[in-house]
Amino acid sequence: MTAGIVSDALPWFLLDRDSFPSFAYFVGGKFLRTLIQIASCCGSAGMCMAALHVKTFLVSGMAENRLVPKVLAKRSTKFQSPRNAALLTLVLMLALINLDFDSMLTMTNAYSAAVQLVIIAAIIKLRRELPYIARPTKVPGGIPVLYAIAVIPTFMFGYITFYALSNMVxxxxxxxxxxxxxxxAGYRFYFRRSLA
Structure with missing residues (x-):
């Protein structure tokens, strides 16, 4: 990066317009630019594979804990990798890859806000049902303060969800x-109640 800045004749405020391959070309010519382009492609592919790997094991763990269908917990006999979860995750990633980034961002923001609300709701439920178990953190004021803490995220979730639903995609x-x-979830709830 330093060599690219020194060798580049552009003013400093325009340096965000060129990429590392351009800097590599100014420093070391076509060979270094080609090497940096190959390294960038390999790095992007590695990040995609790592994301797929992490999501695959998350889905497999959810299936082992019966949060998603059990078929997603099936593992390969040779490598013990979750094969069905990997296929599902890959299909979803390939289906979403061509969508507009802004549409994806509003949807993921709405889901992230929903996750935070579910976490707060789980905290409140655990405090009510199991008040005497040891916890690593404590909220001063008890359950009423937890309800007060949930007010602002609830309004933010409503706003973000309304904004996300205003876009068709x-x-x-x-x-x-x-x-x-x-x-x-409804099926699991009904199935669990029918067993009781």
Whole structure:
């Protein structure tokens, strides 16, 4: 980076317009530029594979804990990698890769806000049902303060979700990912109640 800045004749405020391959070309010519381009492609592919690997094991762990269908927990006999979860994650990633970034961003922001609300709701539920178990952190004021803490995230979730639903693509994405989860949760709830 330093060599690129020294060798480049552009003013400093225009340096964000060129990439590392351009700097490599100014420093070491075509060979270094080609090497940096190959390294950039390998780095991007590695990040994609690492993301796929992490998401695969998350889905497999959820299947082992019966949060998603059990078929996603099936592992390969040779490598013990979650094969079905990997295929599902790969199919979803390939389906979403061509979508507009802004639509994806509003949808993921809405889901992230929902996750935070679910975490706060789980904290409140655990404090009510199991008040005497040891916890690593304590909220002063107890459950009323937890309810007060949840007010602002609830309004933010409502705003972000309304904004996400105003765009057709992100609204379709939210429904496409939300409905199967609700259907499966309803099935699990009904199945568990019928066993009792």
């Amino acid at each position: 992100s609204a379709i994405l939210m429904v496409a990912f939300f409905v199967p989860g609700v259907v499966y």
